[in-house]
Amino acid sequence: MGGLSLWHWLIVLVIVVLVFGTKRLKNVGQDLGEAVKGFKKGMQDDDDKPAAPAESLPSPSTPEDAATTPSASRPDDRDPPVVR
Numbered sequence: 001m002g003g004l005s006l007w008h009w010l011i012v013l014v015i016v017v018l019v020f021g022t023k024r025l026k027n028v029g030q031d032l033g034e035a036v037k038g039f040k041k042g043m044q045d046d047d048d049k050p051a052a053p054a055e056s057l058p059s060p061s062t063p064e065d066a067a068t069t070p071s072a073s074r075p076d077d078r079d080p081p082v083v084r
Contacts, residue, residue: 014035 020028
């Protein structure tokens with residue numbers, strides 16, 4: 001009761017052809033094929049590009065970066081002063 005048999009699919013196909021016509025369905029098929037080809041080409045273009053080496057990426061915890069941040073140049077206001 002839940003599945004569609006071959007005859008159901010054939011009836012649906014005939015109705016779709018009658019409603020849209022063969023020329024429009026042909027154009028839709030060609031457009032869909034071109035879209036799939038473009039998608040595959042785009043995916044291959046991404047694979048062809050070499051990945052950036054890890055050495056060229058900036059490290060977030062370098063000493064030069066710590067010295068230039070505003071919080072490193074002034075004492076932290078949240079810590080109480082040390083009294084001896």
